[in-house]
Amino acid sequence: MTNIAPSVRKQDVSGIPIPETGNRRRLNPLPYLLILPTIFFVALFTVWPTLLAIYQSFFRQRLNILKFRDPTFIGLENYQTLLTDERFLRVLQNTFYYILGTVPISILLAFLFALLLNRKVRGVGFARLGFFYPTIMPLVSAATIWMFFFTPDYGLFNSTLQLLGYSGPQNWTGNPDLALLAIMIVMVWKNAGFYMIFYLAGLQSLPTDVFEAAAIDGASSWQMLWRIAFPLLRRTTLFITTIAFIGAFREVDHIFVLTKGGPSRASTVLLYHLWQVRFENQDVGQAAAITVILVAVLLIFTISNFVVSERGGSDDV
Amino acid sequence: MFDTVPARGWRAKLGSGLVSVGTAVLAIFWAIPVLWAIVASLRPANNPLGRGDIWFSFPLTIENYTRAWSLAPFGLYYRNTFIIVGMILGVQLVTITLAAFAFANYEFGGKRGFFFFILLQMMIPTTALLAPNFSTIRQLGIFDTRLAVAIPFFGSAFGTFLMRQAFLGVPRDLVDAGVIDGCNWHQLLRNVYLPPSIPTLIAFGLSSVSFHWNAFLWPLIITNSDESRPLTAGLVRFTQLGEIGAQWSLLTAATLMVIAPLFIAFLLFQRRFIQSFMHSGIK
Numbered sequence: 001m002t003n004i005a006p007s008v009r010k011q012d013v014s015g016i017p018i019p020e021t022g023n024r025r026r027l028n029p030l031p032y033l034l035i036l037p038t039i040f041f042v043a044l045f046t047v048w049p050t051l052l053a054i055y056q057s058f059f060r061q062r063l064n065i066l067k068f069r070d071p072t073f074i075g076l077e078n079y080q081t082l083l084t085d086e087r088f089l090r091v092l093q094n095t096f097y098y099i100l101g102t103v104p105i106s107i108l109l110a111f112l113f114a115l116l117l118n119r120k121v122r123g124v125g126f127a128r129l130g131f132f133y134p135t136i137m138p139l140v141s142a143a144t145i146w147m148f149f150f151t152p153d154y155g156l157f158n159s160t161l162q163l164l165g166y167s168g169p170q171n172w173t174g175n176p177d178l179a180l181l182a183i184m185i186v187m188v189w190k191n192a193g194f195y196m197i198f199y200l201a202g203l204q205s206l207p208t209d210v211f212e213a214a215a216i217d218g219a220s221s222w223q224m225l226w227r228i229a230f231p232l233l234r235r236t237t238l239f240i241t242t243i244a245f246i247g248a249f250r251e252v253d254h255i256f257v258l259t260k261g262g263p264s265r266a267s268t269v270l271l272y273h274l275w276q277v278r279f280e281n282q283d284v285g286q287a288a289a290i291t292v293i294l295v296a297v298l299l300i301f302t303i304s305n306f307v308v309s310e311r312g313g314s315d316d317v
Numbered sequence: 318m319f320d321t322v323p324a325r326g327w328r329a330k331l332g333s334g335l336v337s338v339g340t341a342v343l344a345i346f347w348a349i350p351v352l353w354a355i356v357a358s359l360r361p362a363n364n365p366l367g368r369g370d371i372w373f374s375f376p377l378t379i380e381n382y383t384r385a386w387s388l389a390p391f392g393l394y395y396r397n398t399f400i401i402v403g404m405i406l407g408v409q410l411v412t413i414t415l416a417a418f419a420f421a422n423y424e425f426g427g428k429r430g431f432f433f434f435i436l437l438q439m440m441i442p443t444t445a446l447l448a449p450n451f452s453t454i455r456q457l458g459i460f461d462t463r464l465a466v467a468i469p470f471f472g473s474a475f476g477t478f479l480m481r482q483a484f485l486g487v488p489r490d491l492v493d494a495g496v497i498d499g500c501n502w503h504q505l506l507r508n509v510y511l512p513p514s515i516p517t518l519i520a521f522g523l524s525s526v527s528f529h530w531n532a533f534l535w536p537l538i539i540t541n542s543d544e545s546r547p548l549t550a551g552l553v554r555f556t557q558l559g560e561i562g563a564q565w566s567l568l569t570a571a572t573l574m575v576i577a578p579l580f581i582a583f584l585l586f587q588r589r590f591i592q593s594f595m596h597s598g599i600k
Contacts (some may be wrong), residue, residue: 041472049449130344
């Protein structure tokens with residue numbers, strides 16, 4: 001019986017790898033079992049649907065038209081149709097404006113808010129609450145509140161604008177020139193406070209001696225801000241840009257409440273369009289092609305961003 | 318802004334005061350949409366908002382809340398949201414802890430590959446895959462159930478990543494001591510790895526709860542009855558009821574009911590919340 005002891009030690013019950021003395025490596029199944037649930041759900045709801053979308057995008061399948069109900073292989077036709085479809089090109093254009101009109105402005109506002117709050121004065125807690133609270137409400141609730149806020153005639157948004165001398169159209173969500181802008185305003189209002197907290201954390205981690213030295217050298221606050229603080233927060237900015245960019249693709253809930261993508265597609269962005277194609281037009285093939293395009297854009301962006309941030313990683317704040 | 322040198326002289330003090338005023342104005346500006354919604358929700362139904370009369374109207378009333386509650390099954394929606402959010406969190410806490418423990422504590426073949434595989438979920442937001450996931454849910458035969466709303470989120474790359482970081486911060490000496498004391502793997506996890514990682518687990522939990530409390534698009538397409546519909550989808554349905562029209566008092570009351578629980582939780586645990594959101598870039 002005493003002979004057993006060494007081999008028992010080698011196959012320790014805890015499964016902790018113990019330096020092997022011989023060349024006899026035993027495969028420990030435990031770590032595989034531990035990651036299995038996560039792997040299973042990621043495989044089933046991230047990897048499989050991506051592959052399924054690629055596959056389905058080569059087929060024509062429309063569930064609401066009897067003769068197209070069963071999938072037929074059509075090669076790249078779904079993609080060709082999309083890229084020559086004026087409505088789809090309009091959607092891409094809207095998405096581009098939506099990103100351009102929300103991401104940089106939210107980030108600049110976030111930086112401004114963080115600067116304003118990064119002081120030791122009374123009342124900062126309340127102001128932080130004021131900027132941050134939109135983050136923790138559903139986007140659809142933000143949308144119903146803004147639908148009310150945008151009300152023509154007596155809505156506070158229009159009343160305030162009129163006080164400031166605005167005399168243009170008041171029906172923001174129903175006007176083809178303003179609907180997308182209205183969607184963007186809600187998005188900026190909701191997200192600026194979220195991005196702010198990353199800048200706040202970044203500002204608080206900045207080395208104070210740099211600013212003291214700069215102050216002794218006679219640098220103005222403005223110079224300190226743009227020459228020292230902003231460059232040092234480069235990584236924070238890159239990180240916020242990434243999440244803001246992904247958010248701009250993902251967050252379309254308010255469109256369901258405010259404009260339904262209209263009028264005449266003026267406020268339809270990519271993910272909303274995908275929903276319409278799949279669940280209103282019941283066009284499985286086309287929806288799959290849009291999914292593939294959406295996933296490709298997101299992957300290219302996150303991976304290239306990852307590469308950039310890894311390259312400049314040495315001077316992390 | 319950079320409080321390294323205290324403000325001196327009247328000009329500096331004036332500047333500092335102006336910044337404070339500007340901050341206050343901006344913060345109020347940001348808060349006004351919700352403050353105005355609260356005002357509107359307290360107006361009596363027989364005295365709706367109108368031009369030149371957009372603030373309080375006395376007596377204040379909570380009848381809008383009770384009417385909204387009776388016009389749509391908000392009680393059911395609340396229950397569904399609670400169950401969905403709780404189900405997701407409960408499963409996630411188990412899956413991410415186990416996976417993170419494996420990645421932090423063991424060397425095994427294909428470890429990097431598996432880790433990258435899981436991280437794919439952070440690169441491709443599940444929302445973008447709503448069309449093919451809809452097909453999967455149909456095939457699983459669980460369409461229009463609370464389980465269908467929750468199941469795509471049972472594994473979490475973000476949570477696994479976060480917990481792995483926390484576990485890697487546990488000193489190796491402590492782990493070795495545990496092994497020598499004869500801990501088996503779950504004792505090691507429970508007694509050595511988990512105790513110092515609880516704050517991370519809470520931070521993840523808060524961001525998971527608020528994310529799934531607020532989710533709308535996936536629940537919208539995957540539910541079809543009040544039996545499984547969560548608050549967000551219920552609210553949007555409510556706004557589209559014919560009898561609601563432009564009754565702002567009712568709409569704002571319903572909206573505020575949807576926001577309230579999370580908002581109160583936020584006020585109670587503000588610091589924790591903000592920290593958890595800071596952790597949670599990609600939710």
